Amino acid sequence: MSMKNSVTVKNISFSYGKTEILNDLSLDIKEGEFMVLLGPSGCGKTTLLNCIAGLLDLTDGQIWIEDDNVTWKEPKDRHIGMVFQSYALYPSMTVEKNLSFGLRMMGTAKDLINEKIKKAANLLQINELLKRKPSQLSGGQRQRVAIGRALVRDAKVFLFDEPLSNLDAKLRAELRYEIKKLHRDLSNTMIYVTHDQIEAMTLADRISVMKDGLIQQLDTPKQIYNKPANLFVAGFIGSPSMNFLKATFDKLNQNIIVGKKQIDISKYENINNLMNDQEIVFGIRPENINIEKNEHSIQCKVELVEPMGADTLIWTSVEGNPISIRMEGSSNYNLNDEINISFDIKKSSIFDSKSEERI
Amino acid sequence: MSTIPKGPRPKHLTIGRIGLYCFIIMCALFFLMPLYVMIITSLKDMDEIRAANILNLPKELSFYAWPKAWSQACTGFVCEGLKPGFVNSVKITVPSVIVSVALSALNGYALAFWRFRGAYFFFGLCMFGAFIPYQVMVYPLLKIEDFLGIYSSLPGIILVHTIFGMPILTLIFRNFYASLPIDLFKAARIDGGNFIKIFFYVIIPMSTPITIVAVILQVTGIWNDFLLGLVFAGRDNQPMTVQLNNIVQVDYGVAEYNVDMSATILTSLVPLFVYFISGRWFVRGIAAGAIKG
Numbered sequence: 061m062s063m064k065n066s067v068t069v070k071n072i073s074f075s076y077g078k079t080e081i082l083n084d085l086s087l088d089i090k091e092g093e094f095m096v097l098l099g100p101s102g103c104g105k106t107t108l109l110n111c112i113a114g115l116l117d118l119t120d121g122q123i124w125i126e127d128d129n130v131t132w133k134e135p136k137d138r139h140i141g142m143v144f145q146s147y148a149l150y151p152s153m154t155v156e157k158n159l160s161f162g163l164r165m166m167g168t169a170k171d172l173i174n175e176k177i178k179k180a181a182n183l184l185q186i187n188e189l190l191k192r193k194p195s196q197l198s199g200g201q202r203q204r205v206a207i208g209r210a211l212v213r214d215a216k217v218f219l220f221d222e223p224l225s226n227l228d229a230k231l232r233a234e235l236r237y238e239i240k241k242l243h244r245d246l247s248n249t250m251i252y253v254t255h256d257q258i259e260a261m262t263l264a265d266r267i268s269v270m271k272d273g274l275i276q277q278l279d280t281p282k283q284i285y286n287k288p289a290n291l292f293v294a295g296f297i298g299s300p301s302m303n304f305l306k307a308t309f310d311k312l313n314q315n316i317i318v319g320k321k322q323i324d325i326s327k328y329e330n331i332n333n334l335m336n337d338q339e340i341v342f343g344i345r346p347e348n349i350n351i352e353k354n355e356h357s358i359q360c361k362v363e364l365v366e367p368m369g370a371d372t373l374i375w376t377s378v379e380g381n382p383i384s385i386r387m388e389g390s391s392n393y394n395l396n397d398e399i400n401i402s403f404d405i406k407k408s409s410i411f412d413s414k415s416e417e418r419i
Numbered sequence: 420m421s422t423i424p425k426g427p428r429p430k431h432l433t434i435g436r437i438g439l440y441c442f443i444i445m446c447a448l449f450f451l452m453p454l455y456v457m458i459i460t461s462l463k464d465m466d467e468i469r470a471a472n473i474l475n476l477p478k479e480l481s482f483y484a485w486p487k488a489w490s491q492a493c494t495g496f497v498c499e500g501l502k503p504g505f506v507n508s509v510k511i512t513v514p515s516v517i518v519s520v521a522l523s524a525l526n527g528y529a530l531a532f533w534r535f536r537g538a539y540f541f542f543g544l545c546m547f548g549a550f551i552p553y554q555v556m557v558y559p560l561l562k563i564e565d566f567l568g569i570y571s572s573l574p575g576i577i578l579v580h581t582i583f584g585m586p587i588l589t590l591i592f593r594n595f596y597a598s599l600p601i602d603l604f605k606a607a608r609i610d611g612g613n614f615i616k617i618f619f620y621v622i623i624p625m626s627t628p629i630t631i632v633a634v635i636l637q638v639t640g641i642w643n644d645f646l647l648g649l650v651f652a653g654r655d656n657q658p659m660t661v662q663l664n665n666i667v668q669v670d671y672g673v674a675e676y677n678v679d680m681s682a683t684i685l686t687s688l689v690p691l692f693v694y695f696i697s698g699r700w701f702v703r704g705i706a707a708g709a710i711k712g
């Protein structure tokens with residue numbers, strides 16, 4: 061991955077009439093980078109992608125693709141390929157015609173078109189389907205063709221708009237793998253919109269988590285998972301999601317107080333930034349809780365057991381706050397068992413309860 | 420508890436069903452009665468028509484009324500039958516249908532996909548245009564065509580039919596296109612299509628059902644038109660409907676009912692034929708357009 065920017069979004073705004081969707085948003089995407097725009101529906105991620113594609117006209121700001129200001133250029137002149145959730149294959153054309161449509165529109169020579177189609181078809185294993193109509197294909201095959209249609213255009217940037225959301229779970233995992241492999245082999249810049257955090261985590265070089273038209277955190281999947289920048293990111297990323305406890309900090313004892321319980325957090329990395337009596341939210345992922353008895357452990361009761369195969373999720377509560385604990389699939393706990401739990405403080409996250417920012 | 424459902428579902432002929440069938444058959448008879456009278460009257464000779472009951476079958480088949488209606492019946496002072504009217508109607512209908520359907524498809528496409536400034540206003544205008552009675556606009560249009568020098572001519576009547584057809588056809592096409600997935604249009608834009616290329620390569624190939632609906636509406640509408648043809652076509656281009664009227668409304672001599680009946684059937688054959696061959700497509704196209712408005 062080079063340091064050169066492939067796509068630069070400069071202070072863009074977009075509104076539908078009076079409804080503002082994006083406001084002064086900026087984003088740099090490096091050459092060859094796999095950037096995932098992740099967020100709940102209505103967060104503006106698809107709008108941002110459509111703006112980059114040129115399918116929506118900006119209210120303000122600029123969009124650059126490499127050294128080219130494409131803000132007011134037509135989509136066809138931006139050197140992009142796009143894959144849609146609904147596949148958007150032309151129903152009246154065969155797969156071959158679908159693949160070649162863009163090239164034919166550009167007036168590419170026939171030999172070159174055939175060569176490119178052959179290459180893309182081989183890459184995506186759709187050689188057998190070339191003579192068929194889209195209506196004769198399954199969902200997975202259709203999405204392969206749609207990806208192929210973007211491939212043949214030799215685009216500088218590939219845009220994916222929730223491409224796997226219409227597929228069943230098994231196919232989704234399969235195509236996710238294919239897309240990742242494609243990126244490994246082609247190393248084109250890819251921008252991928254999804255609301256599925258597993259897709260985001262597995263595919264991305266960097267994830268941009270969005271909410272209400274704002275980028276909440278822009279970082280590697282690892283950083284976003286382990287060091288979420290705020291309460292929203294912490295809650296949105298991870299399944300089962302992070303456990304939260306409202307607490308007050310006791311500077312003298314290096315404790316946080318949750319109801320009547322005290323938790324020692326002296327090992328937290330930024331403990332010096334906390335002030336006495338500060339209201340905080342303590343966040344800990346299910347896999348960072350251990351069931352063991354030690355001087356800091358808290359006693360509680362098993363309230364629910366969810367076996368998930370590889371893991372087993374154990375639900376309990378601390379001072380009325382539900383807590384989930386991820387244990388090995390082979391572990392054996394039953395309803396109403398008394399357990400002692402302790403938190404791996406080094407891997408926890410602490411947020412200010414007012415600003416909701418990470419401390 | 421002893422019977423386990425198995426095999427074909429038992430058939431029930433309930434009172435309600437029987438009543439329904441009776442009603443349907445009565446409706447069919449009611450609407451077929453005039454057609455029956457027309458056909459048998461056209462096959463009788465005048466003596467028999469005068470002598471016998473209108474519902475009786477002809478004692479002796481006589482076919483002379485049909486060729487007479489086609490090529491000898493008098494309209495005013497000319498006695499050439501309906502044939503010239505048929506030719507005129509074809510000359511009026513074919514170009515009017517082609518022009519109005521093509522332009523409306525383009526309009527509907529622009530309205531559905533290229534949300535230009537004022538698109539909603541234009542859409543409202545089409546709605547309004549579709550529901551204004553023709554008669555209101557006959558005189559102003561006549562003055563305009565007179566000014567343009569095409570009043571009482573073939574281009575004149577074709578223009579009038581095109582104008583009157585476009586609002587409703589534009590709405591039909593717009594609604595059909597609005598029901599197509601917008602992603603298709605987006606993909607085509609990225610693939611390098613401009614306004615015209617996307618229309619020709621992507622949109623038109625998907626328009627078959629709705630185009631058939633539009634063609635049927637226009638063919639039957641224009642073929643059956645009387646008022647506009649009478650006012651705008653001029654003496655040399657009078658459509659079949661106007662000539663039929665002239666045959667039936669004779670001021671002198673005897674009224675030949677058998678000739679009138681065969682002339683009427685001949686005139687209505689084209690729309691009938693269109694409905695018979697396209698009924699299936701018509702229903703499908705209307706349904707396709709109605710899914711999403």
